[in-house]
Amino acid sequence: MEQDSKGQAKGALMKSLDNALTLLEQFTPEAPAFGITELATRLGLNKATVFNMLKTLExxxxxxxxxxxxxxxxxxxxxxxxGTKLAQSELSHVARPHLARLSHETNETTHLAIxxxxxxxxxxxIESSQPVRVAARIGGRAPxxxxxxxxxxxxxxxxxxxEEALRAPRAxxxxxxxxxxxxxxxxxAEIRQAGYCIEREEFIADIRGIAAPVFDFNGTVIAAIxxxxxxxxxxxGQIEALVPLTLRTAESISRSLGHKPYKDA
Known part of the structure; x- marks a missing residue:
């Protein structure tokens, strides 16, 4: 069956609903407001259709x-x-105290991402208390x-x-x-073998990060901290100390989600 750009079967989509949801996805922190003409141009739809969608959403x-x-x-x-979704999120609820402890121990910002x-x-x-720190927005996205x-x-x-990700354009x-x-x-492959990643100023100049995987009870990686x-x-020198702290925190979250490492199985 033919698929759209999001990998969805076209026959399974309601066109009007798909257009309305695509409209909502246009709003970002960088572009928080649009006029009808702007949205019509972005979506490739006529202004009357966009107007009706906006009034329904409103x-x-x-x-x-x-x-x-x-x-x-x-x-x-x-x-x-x-808010309803976040309240339902066991992952966020479970991870937060562990992230808070890691942030307190390192005095740096900690993230949970999927x-x-x-x-x-x-x-x-959990943001660092230091004046100069890395800020991130819950719900924000990154490459x-x-x-x-x-x-x-x-x-x-x-x-x-x-392989699909490696074929896609990369900025x-x-x-x-x-x-x-x-x-x-x-x-x-090295990250899979080591069980963690060290990133050195690849996304933002003068910013570094250490990350580790979070496993669910099935042993599937469902998130990273x-x-x-x-x-x-x-x-x-600090990275050498941060790696075991990050790994320990990721393992603690994984255990809270029911994961048992092979050495415990």
Whole structure:
């Protein structure tokens, strides 16, 4: 069956619902508001159709119209839905105290992320108390090929998923970003073998991270945690100390989710 760009069978999609959801996906922190003409251009739809979709979404508080510019932005209904999902998330609930302890021990920011389509999605964060720190937004996304969390998540995927990711275009964010598929493939194998990833200024200049996988009770990697901070603090000597702390935290979260390492089985 023919598939769309998101890998979904076209016959299984309701076109009007798919268009409305695609409309909602246009809103980002960088582009929080749009007019009808802008959305129609982005979606390739006529303005009357976009207008009707917006009015329907507005009736459910999923979008709202700004009084000054008459543009549309996400509505409070999105917050209600997101809050319900977060409240249901056992993973975030279980991981948070472990991330808090790791952040306290390292005095750096800690993240929990999952794989979402072809990116990573931040589910939880504990920010460092230091004046200079790495900030991340819960619900924010980042690339897989140049982040510590992302590489861990990708490394433990089936081979066909890895190869599909390596065939996709990869942006170069810093001079340290690895875009060569052969080099990435080798690095992912090393991460699987070691059980953790060290990322050195590949996504953001002067920022480093250490990440490790989180397993569920079936032994499947369902998330990754990371410690991230400025390179001035996360020195090569500090990395040596952070790796075992990160691994211990990931293992503690995994155990809380019912995972038993092979040595315990």
């Amino acid at each position: 009736a459910h508080s999923l979008v709202e119209q700004l009084s000054d510019t008459k543009k549309y932005t996400l509505g409070h209904g999105i917050i209600v839905l997101a 794989l979402h389509r072809n990116e990573l999605l931040y589910l939880e964060k 897989l090929h140049c982040t510590a969390n992302g590489k861990v998540l990708l490394a433990f995927q089936p081979n066909e998923v890895i 170069r964010y810093t001079e340290n970003t690895i875009v060569d598929p052969a080099v990435l493939r080798s690095q992912l 990371a410690v991230v901070g400025p390179s001035a603090r996360i020195t090569e």
